[in-house]
Amino acid sequence: MKTKPITAKIATAVIGLSLAASAVAGLTDLSTSPLVTSSSSSVLPNIFLMMDDSGSMNWDYMPDVGNNPVFGTSKYGYASNQCNGVFYNPAIKYLPPITYDGVTSYSNASFTGAWMDGYKTSLGTLNLSTGFTLGLYQSYSAPGGGVPAYYYNYLGTQTADSQKNYYKSTTTFYKECNTTAADNPTATLTVSGSGSTSVTSITVNGVSIMSGASTANTSTSTVAANIAAKITAAGYSATASGSTVTITGPASAAAILPVVTQTGGMSIAPSAFTPFAKVVVSATSGPGGTDERQNFANWFSYYRTRINMMKSGTGFAFRSLDNHYRVGFATMNNNGGSKFLNLATFDATQKQNWYTMLYSTSVNNSTPLLKALSNVGRMYGNKLTTLNGVAVSDPMQYSCQQNFTILSTDGFWNDATNYDLNGNKVNNQDGDQPRPYNDGATSTVTEATPTSSTVRNQTDTPKTVTIKWSRDSITTDATKGGGTCTNKKYRVTTQNQFY
Numbered sequence: 001m002k003t004k005p006i007t008a009k010i011a012t013a014v015i016g017l018s019l020a021a022s023a024v025a026g027l028t029d030l031s032t033s034p035l036v037t038s039s040s041s042s043v044l045p046n047i048f049l050m051m052d053d054s055g056s057m058n059w060d061y062m063p064d065v066g067n068n069p070v071f072g073t074s075k076y077g078y079a080s081n082q083c084n085g086v087f088y089n090p091a092i093k094y095l096p097p098i099t100y101d102g103v104t105s106y107s108n109a110s111f112t113g114a115w116m117d118g119y120k121t122s123l124g125t126l127n128l129s130t131g132f133t134l135g136l137y138q139s140y141s142a143p144g145g146g147v148p149a150y151y152y153n154y155l156g157t158q159t160a161d162s163q164k165n166y167y168k169s170t171t172t173f174y175k176e177c178n179t180t181a182a183d184n185p186t187a188t189l190t191v192s193g194s195g196s197t198s199v200t201s202i203t204v205n206g207v208s209i210m211s212g213a214s215t216a217n218t219s220t221s222t223v224a225a226n227i228a229a230k231i232t233a234a235g236y237s238a239t240a241s242g243s244t245v246t247i248t249g250p251a252s253a254a255a256i257l258p259v260v261t262q263t264g265g266m267s268i269a270p271s272a273f274t275p276f277a278k279v280v281v282s283a284t285s286g287p288g289g290t291d292e293r294q295n296f297a298n299w300f301s302y303y304r305t306r307i308n309m310m311k312s313g314t315g316f317a318f319r320s321l322d323n324h325y326r327v328g329f330a331t332m333n334n335n336g337g338s339k340f341l342n343l344a345t346f347d348a349t350q351k352q353n354w355y356t357m358l359y360s361t362s363v364n365n366s367t368p369l370l371k372a373l374s375n376v377g378r379m380y381g382n383k384l385t386t387l388n389g390v391a392v393s394d395p396m397q398y399s400c401q402q403n404f405t406i407l408s409t410d411g412f413w414n415d416a417t418n419y420d421l422n423g424n425k426v427n428n429q430d431g432d433q434p435r436p437y438n439d440g441a442t443s444t445v446t447e448a449t450p451t452s453s454t455v456r457n458q459t460d461t462p463k464t465v466t467i468k469w470s471r472d473s474i475t476t477d478a479t480k481g482g483g484t485c486t487n488k489k490y491r492v493t494t495q496n497q498f499y
Contacts, residue, residue, distance in 0.1 A: 042324070043397070043398045043400060043401050043402070044324060044325055044326045044345060044397075044401075045325055045326065045401065045402035045403070045404060046326045046327075046328070046343050046380070046395050046401060046402065046403045046404065047321070047325055047326070047327050047328075047343075047404045047406065048327070048328040048329070048330070048343060048376055048379070048395075048403075048404070048405050048406070049314070049318075049327070049328070049329050049330075049358075049405075049406045049408065050330055050331075050332065050372045050373070050376055050405060050406070050407050050408070051310070051329065051330065051331045051332070051339075051358070051361055051408050052310075052331075052332055052367060052369075052407075052408055052409035052410060053307070053331040053332055053333050053334075053335050053339070053361050053362065053363050053364070053365075054332065054333060054363060054364070054365055054366055054367040054409075054410070055363055055364050055365060055366075056306070056363075056367065056410055056411075057305070057306045057307035057310065057363045057410055058305055058306070058307055058363045059086075059305065059306055059410075060086055060087075060134075060135065060136070060304050060305050060306075061078060061084050061086060061087075062084065062085040062086045062306060062410065063085070063166055063411070065166075065167075069084070070083075070166045070177075070178075071083055071084070071177045071178050073134040073135050074180055074181060075177060075178050075179060075180060075181055076152050076176070076177060076178075076179050076180075076181045076274065076276040077176075077177030077178060078134055078181075079134060079150065079151050079152050079181065080151065080152035080153070080154055080177070080276060081151075081154075082152075082154035082156075082158075082159075082177065082276075083154075083173075083176075083177035086303075086304065086305065086306060086309060087151065088151045088296055088299045088300075088304075090151070090153070090279070090286055090287055090292060090295070091287065092299075093295065094295050094296075094298040094299040094302065094303055095298065095316075096108055096109075096118075096298060096302060097118070097119075097302055097311065097312045097315050097316075097359065098315050098316055098319050099355065100348075100351040100352045100354070100355035100356070101348070101351070102319040102320070106118060106302070108294060108297070108298060109294075109297035109298050109300065109301035109302070110125070110297060111128050111129060111149075111281075111293040111294065111296065111297040112127050112128065112129055113125040113126075113127060114126050114127075114128050114297045114300045114301050115301040116136065116301075117301070117305075117308065118301035118302040118308065119302075119308060119311060119359050119360070126146075126300075127146075128148075128149040128281070128293075128296065128297060128300060129148055129149070130146060130147075130148060131146030131147075132146050132147055132148060132149040132150065133145070133146045133147065136304075148280050148281065148282075149280070149281040149296055149300075150278055150279060150280045150281060151278075151279055151281070151296075152181070152276040152277065152278055152279070153254075153276065153277045153278075153279055154275055154276055155254040155255040155275050155276070155277055156176060156254075156255045156275030156276075157255070157275075158172055158173040158176060176274070176275055176276075179274055179276075181276070181278075182248070182274070182278075183278050184248050184249060184250060184251065184278070185248070185249050185250075185251065185253050185254040185255075185273035185274045185275075185276065185277065186246055186247060186248050186249070186273060186274055187246075187247045187249065187253070187256075187257075187258055187270060187271050187272060187273040187274070188244055188245065188246050188247070188270070188271045189202075189224070189227060189244070189245040189247070189258070189260065189268055189269070189270050189271075190243065190244055190268070190269045190271075191220040191221075191223050191224045191227075191243040191244070191245070191266055191267070191268050192220060192243065192266065192267045192269070193220070193265060193266040193267045194218065194265060194266065195218065195264050195265025195266055196216045196217065196218050196264050196265075197216060197217070197218075197223050197262060197263065197264030197265060197266035197268070198213055198214050198215065198216035198217075198223075198226075198262065198263050198264055199213065199214045199223075199226075199227050199230075199260060199261065199262045199268065200213040200214075200261050200262065200263060201213075201259075201260075201261040202227075202231065202247075202258050202259070202260050202261075203258065203259045204236075204249060204253050204256055204258050204259075204273075205252070205253070205256050207233070208233065209231050209232075209233040209236045209247070209249075209258075210227075210230045210231055210232070210233070211230050211231075211232045211233070212230055213230070214226040214227045214229070214230045216263070216264060220242075220243040220266065221240070221242050221243050223243075223266060223268075224240040224241075224242070224243050224244060224245045225240040227240070227245050227268075228240040228245050231245075231247060235249060235250035235252075235253075236248065236249050236250070236253075247273075249273055251277035251278065251279075252277075253273045254273055254274065254275050254276060254277040255272055255273060255274075255275035256272060256273050257270060257271075257272040257273075258270040258272075258273075281293055281296045306410050307361065307363050310408055311358060311359055311361065314358060314408060315355065315358065315359070318354075318355075321346050322346060323345050323346055323347045324346075325345075325346045326343045326344055326345055326346065326395070327343065327344070327346040327350065327351075327354055328340075328341050328342055328343035328344070328354075328395070329341040329354050329357050329358060330372075330375075330376075330387055330388060331361055331388070332367065332368055332369070332371075332372045333364060333365040333366070333368075334388040334389065335361070335362045335363060335364045335365065336360065336361075336362050337388070337389060338388060338389050338390055339357060339361065339388045340387045340388040340389070340390040340392070341353055341354055341357055341390075342390070342392065342393045342395070343393075343395040366414040367409065367410075367411075367412060367413055367414050368413065368414050369407065369409060369412075369413035369414075370413055370418050370426075371417065371418050372407070373405065373407065374418035374419055374420075374426060375387055376405045377420075377421065378419065378421060379392055379395060380395060380396065380403050381421045382394045382395075382396065383421050383422075383423070
């Protein structure tokens with residue numbers, strides 16, 4: 001197939017549009033209702049929330065590797081929002097959840113008696129001033145040996161999303177997050193080589209931390225021990241093990257690289273202080289010296305686990321929706337039973353039922369995302385009679401009605417039996433296509449051909465793939481809802497993919 005330039009035609013069209021725009025310069029409000037129905041009623045869009053209620057939603061860390069955190073409770077990463085996306089962030093204001101009326105809220109949590117789960121207060125409370133510990137999601141009970149609540153502030157440079165690689169242990173981000181946690185930042189000096197050597201000065205952020213020059217020696221381990229003995233500045237201490245000196249400093253030293261001045265032939269290589277500063281939650285520990293105990297308590301009770309963070313955030317997100325929308329709800333695993341709410345106008349009654357179901361969601365089992373979405377599609381196609389033990393009503397009121405699905409989940413899917421609108425089992429829909437559509441374990445290298453910026457007709461190539469994005473259609477009464485917008489609820493679309 002040949003490619004023909006259409007630059008001139010596009011330019012002519014643009015000029016024509018410009019002239020038309022200048023002739024009619026007034027503002028125009030576009031209606032959200034089809035013309036054939038706008039005279040009688042508004043077509044309310046359907047918004048259906050499918051909630052992930054799998055067991056992993058109960059975890060207090062994110063992301064994960066298999067069933068475990070990437071960075072364990074003994075590492076800096078577990079208690080820092082830099083590495084753990086669920087953990088407390090002092091820059092965020094954690095508000096109690098909103099109720100269905102959009103005005104009143106749940107009660108603030110107490111720092112000395114914070115609910116283990118603010119949505120299920122019967123699980124008890126925890127005194128965060130003395131009994132805090134990590135990993136409480138497992139039993140919802142406070143173990144002995146707790147400590148005052150704390151978190152780690154990150155003061156390093158790995159802040160861009162592109163730097164946060166959780167799966168390559170060679171990245172700076174991974175190494176920092178996976179470092180064994182300590183109350184204070186630490187740095188190391190590694191001594192190697194030969195020749196009588198002495199260190200005359202070590203400065204951190206321009207301040208000397210040595211009481212004087214260390215005694216020269218030709219042994220690397222002795223040089224290390226002599227250096228450690230001279231690090232006596234306030235807030236600093238040091239120990240030597242073999243040829244390595246470990247320096248412990250105050251929070252202000254976090255992420256700073258010590259500067260070493262020496263004489264002699266050995267090499268003394270410093271590492272930067274760990275970039276995490278421990279913050280014990282108190283009346284003055286917040287940003288600018290503010291009291292953050294209330295904020296931490298609210299996070300602990302209402303946002304600490306994936307499921308509670310999802311509940312609280314979703315509650316706020318839906319607050320502004322009103323009776324101009326139709327809203328429904330379901331969970332994937334139906335924990336607790338009857339976790340399905342038919343789509344209906346989001347009036348006060350529907351809102352109360354919807355928020356009650358959202359906030360009472362419990363967690364267990366797996367993550368059948370494909371099955372969940374298949375069920376929603378069948379619901380919209382009026383092919384589903386019951387879901388989670390509840391009778392399903394046809395959600396389609398008009399042939400031109402907009403339908404949306406919001407899937408809230410913590411990630412991966414588990415295999416499950418899925419069905420299309422005709423009740424046939426759905427397999428891998430793109431399994432016979434090459435990458436990037438195929439989901440196999442192999443990869444394919446594709447050459448990229450540079451193109452000019454001139455707008456032209458697109459050219460089919462031997463690499464062109466045709467995929468039917470929607471594989472079924474359902475015809476419906478042309479006059480349903482009083483309109484003739486379309487004679488189908490679903491459109492079969494075929495689109496060429498170029499790469």
